[in-house]
Amino acid sequence: MEQKIMDFVDTFIEGAGEMGSGLGLNRSVAQLYALLYLSNTPLSLDDMANHLKISKGNVSMNIRILESWNAVRKVWVKGSRKDYYEADLDILKIIVTRLKEGLNRRMSQALSLLQNAEQTIAENNQNGNTKDKEQFKVFQERIDRIKKIHSMTTALLTTISPEKFLMGNL
Amino acid sequence: MEQKIMDFVDTFIEGAGEMGSGLGLNRSVAQLYALLYLSNTPLSLDDMANHLKISKGNVSMNIRILESWNAVRKVWVKGSRKDYYEADLDILKIIVTRLKEGLNRRMSQALSLLQNAEQTIAENNQNGNTKDKEQFKVFQERIDRIKKIHSMTTALLTTISPEKFLMGNL
DNA sequence: CGTTTCGTTCAAATTGTTTTGAACGTTCTG
DNA sequence: CAGAACGTTCAAAACAATTTGAACGAAACG
Incomplete structure (x- = not known):
């Protein structure tokens, strides 16, 4: 050679x-x-x-x-x-699979965190003062954004799931 | 608070x-x-x-x-x-932008490497013995796969480019 | 059997990355 | 102008990740 x-x-x-x-x-x-x-x-x-x-x-x-x-x-x-x-x-398959796994692992962690947060925010929102209420609203909004990203990303990764992806196997 | x-x-x-x-x-x-x-x-x-x-x-x-x-x-x-x-x-925008940049940086490196390889392979393919020719074919095939992945990935990242992505801004 | 060939494990060593904090230059302030 | 308040820099320290290699057990061999 x-x-x-x-x-x-x-x-x-x-x-x-x-x-x-x-x-x-x-x-x-x-x-x-x-x-x-x-x-x-x-x-x-x-x-x-x-x-x-x-x-x-x-x-x-x-x-x-x-x-x-x-x-x-x-x-x-x-x-x-x-x-x-x-x-x-099939490199693409390997990558997508790993991304999915990673996303799920990290997100299940993050989502339970968000769950708690929302719980607490809801409770506090009952009787807080005005300034606190504003802060709560901000948290709520930012948390919702993250949830949205999560569902979008999941959907995306499923869409390009190798089985379905363009023109069969590479 | x-x-x-x-x-x-x-x-x-x-x-x-x-x-x-x-x-x-x-x-x-x-x-x-x-x-x-x-x-x-x-x-x-x-x-x-x-x-x-x-x-x-x-x-x-x-x-x-x-x-x-x-x-x-x-x-x-x-x-x-x-x-x-x-x-x-806009977390999604940040991520996609970074992915694009990263992909391009890494890939331009990798692609010039592939370029050289193909050059060399082409030259050698003229006059190699049978066993070498087989090896060349394998290299050629695997390199092509990588190129294909690159163009797919680029296309994909462009498709989900934030400007165009679902329902406007998050 | 005793020996050799394998793959695995894990503590120690190496290497790589991140963080600190002291030193510094600049701009503002009185 | 002197001093204080800022942001930046970078060498050294702390920390984290990877790699080594010696020790080991299991299986194959003769």
């Missing part, structure tokens, strides 16, 4: 490292995925550790993060007792 | 801190925005530092990050020589 091409692979992987850190994933996770994404064949933990020059423990931990996202899967290779992995190539 | 309500404000802000760290913003940035988001009136640097119990330097640096995103703006308060800030309430 030509040197230039191997360089490309390395540059791609390096780029993926920075890229990934852009939103929420660490270097190793991003690079592991990039390596598998470009690879023709499934790779073993040792293959990956060697190629990326990172420790075996690191690969073991981070590959299982990718597995938990269904971004990679274990495949069985005849005649070897190592674990081999390959990438799920 | 009732204790319960002040508790709500604090809990909200605290929540925002964790929330924000979920994707790419640090605690102070998230909390500054949350504080201004709930506030009736513009706040000075000292107000913010006091309320959030963080240093003045911290506020100064991080408020200007928010400013650079147009998430907050400086307002002039008659009779004071402090700087006061208020939040832009």
Whole structure:
């Protein structure tokens, strides 16, 4: 294999490292995925550790993060007792799924907070003085905005849910 | 103002801190925005530092990050020589704008990388052996997928561009 | 069996990010 | 003009996240 091409692979992987850190994933996770994404064949933990020059423990931990996202899967290779992995190539699916999960997790937290707030605001609004009432109204309004954003975002993510999205699979 | 309500404000802000760290913003940035988001009136640097119990330097640096995103703006308060800030309430606009910027920045990097790769692949594809040719084809295919994702995502973000988005402003 | 090959775990080390606070320049104020 | 009130800066400190590698257990091997 030509040197230039191997360089490309390395540059791609390096780029993926920075890229990934852009939103929420660490270097190793991003690079592991990039390596598998470009690879023709499934790779073993040792293959990956060697190629990326990172420790075996690191690969073991981070590959299982990718597995938990269904971004990679274990495949069985005849005649070897190592674990081999390959990438799920549908990047968009992976991203949308993760966004949905994240949104729900964060929002269920936030929404119960808002629930309490509204409760308290309603109670206080009965007998507060004028100035307090104004403040309550502001809170109420801002909270409503957030709720609206939540429902919009949820709707949006469902709309672009991979199953339904443009022209079948990528 | 009732204790319960002040508790709500604090809990909200605290929540925002964790929330924000979920994707790419640090605690102070998230909390500054949350504080201004709930506030009736513009706040000075000292107000913010006091309320959030963080240093003045911290506020100064991080408020200007928010400013650079147009998430907050400086307002002039008659009779004071402090700087006061208020939040832009259109959270969705802020998010979409930032996503667009981020996507473009990262992608222009990635795309030039892909450009080079394709160049090299094309050259090599002329005279490689069979096995190499297969590998080239794989690279080419995977690169094309990424390009496709890029154009889809760009299109999507444009579609939900706030100006055009559902029912006017939030 | 005893040995080797794997993957996993986790405490310690490394690396990266955020925060602080003292020092500073500028502008206002009396 | 001297002093106070502001916002900014940046090196150092505190804190958080990632990575390493040695230790371990389980399974395969001979």
